[in-house]
Amino acid sequence: MSTVVVAPDSFKGSASATEVATALAEGWRAERPGDHVLRAPMADGGEGTLDAFEVAVPGAIRHPMRVTGPSGDGVDASWLLLPDGTALVELAETSGLGLLRRPAPHDAHTIGFGQAIAAALDAGATGLLLAIGGSASTDGGSGALTALGARLLDADGRIVPPGNRGLGRLARVDLDGLRPLPPGGARILSDVTSPLLGPSGAAAVFGPQKGATAADVPVLEAGLARFAAVASGAVGDRADVADPAAAGAGAAGGTGFGLMLWGATVSAGAAAVGEAIGLPALVGSADAVLTGEGRFDSQSAAGKVPEYVSGLAAAAGIPAYLAAGSIQAPPAAFAASAELAALSGGVDAAIADPARWAREAGAALARAHTAR
Template sequence: MRVLVAPDSFGGTLTAPEAARAIIEGWRRHAPDDVLTAAAMADGGPGFVDVVHAAAGGRLDVVPVRGPLGTQVPMTVLHVEGTAYVESAQACGLHLVDRRDPLNASTYGVGQAIGAAVDGGATRVVVGLGGSATNDGGAGMLAALGATSDVPLDAGPARLADVTSVDLSPAAARLDGVELVIAADVDVSLLGMFGATKTFGPQKGLTDEQIIEVDGWLDRFVVAACGPSPAERRPADARGAGAAGGLGFALMLLGGSVVSGIELVAGVVGLTASAAAHDLVVTGEGTYDFSSRAGKVVHGVAAVAASAARPCIVLAGQVLVGSREMRAMGVESAYGVTERVGVEASMGDPARHLADLAERVARTWSPRTLG
């Protein structure tokens, strides 16, 4: 039997390559003769650059940038034949903050990395979005590239409360002649009931009252940067504008075009051809829930498996969707580590427990039996 193992990272516990290795190790305990192929995946969020580098090679440059709360952090820029890949989570990700402070967290470091990519010779920059601790509408990123305003743009959304004007021309000039691609993990807009702040603000630390307040500040930022008319404000309503706390919106202001992060990565790693060459596709993530729909790795891998007429199963830390919902996502079955060992144990030794889960699942899906 040929099995393609194409997981996302598991929250903050396992990278995508580590998860793939654990699944393969466990599966082989039951079915050592199965052909198992690792294809670590990402959707633009954490692990994006590592996954692309593993598939496409290229040159890695380490750039010191400002983290979400001001502390300097290292960021890796991948250069592949004129294209640079930047992972926003490396500059403003949730994993970089000990305390969640979304009112003051900034995307400034993302702009620094984009600037470094251009200085390094890139004529095309792909920015992976996802997993951010920020909700500043990308204002910090714009400031790092030269945009100016009547308020500080690099100190989080709280400083946007009184914004009335934004000059994007220096940032646009900085990227003159550069193609900007936005690899987004979600397709939400920037503002409103289904926008970035309402949807993802709570996981970044915003209270219900703060969500309303921050959404109002970002609305003022949109007016200052774009104009008040519906036509002028259109970038804020675009799909993907709300990715990474509004980084998608700011990148669109600089001419960026949105693509699905998972589809971009799938193309780089040749996922469609790989799925067709295997009998079963296994994917996974930390928590398999309703947010795993369009834009996320599990949904994207399942769609590729379906196009190749191959069954797809999910191995996850937790499974929070029912069988009807998972089948609507193109998944045959889903299995969770916590169902057997609990949350605390699964977090304590995630690789071992994921491998144990894979061994059990292989008994169901691999025709080999041990006699």
């Protein structure tokens, strides 16, 4: 009998990490019913982070609420209170791209994210974990800051509109009313290391994913640059806490930068989530680990869940197995891999029924483990 940890990320747009972990575990058990299979759904700070914590942390309590979504409509969201008093807030739940009926690259905002953070603070949270993947906006986190008490003003002293469009009119950032950090501080969970500005920044790299055209990107870039310049004057000698060139400042349309202005610090998303749910200890006492994501490609080695989990397996001296919707790069760190698209006959078929093909992948990888 083997102890097997199943720790995948979500298959974005197809199945949550919890759903994928359940299906992979079922497939594994079908081939090796005597194994002790532990589900530990993972995330890297994007969609599904809150669900992963809720499953993995005993005593975590979800707090539903209504927030202002990225287009201004009300949306149902929630935040999670952990037993140690830390609150987890996920941007994808409050201000995510999936909440838009249509992309709004200039006007989408992060106000709802800030509202959820404020609600957690009002409830007495002593620390914050801020998962910021999956943003709909390129507002530099300005919407979240306004929900936390900041004021963004134009040259006439009027509040600028939310979203990147408002940043183009920005003349002053007033942080006097900004809520203080909780005693335990705030940690940003993100797998993105991009700076705020430039060819590898928020607008250039991620703007097109949010509906920006080639003509839109320079406008979005200019808005972020103006926000960074004006904000640096607002923080004065604390400007080092919000360096637009810092790794992670460009995460989530620049939300990383906005949260740094508040005083939050950046942590590698997958590693921070793994530590919080106790994954290193689980893997250290296991005989094998199974991980995965929707698309395994050349970027998967840059802090994504499979790379993190395979590193834990290597440190523990156990095999790691990979299940992915599609595999576009050599899975060299894994003892075996299974591609849902290959099992199902195509990407569309895999997306249409991810649970079925994840079960098939789990079974295939269990057979590979038996053959070792």
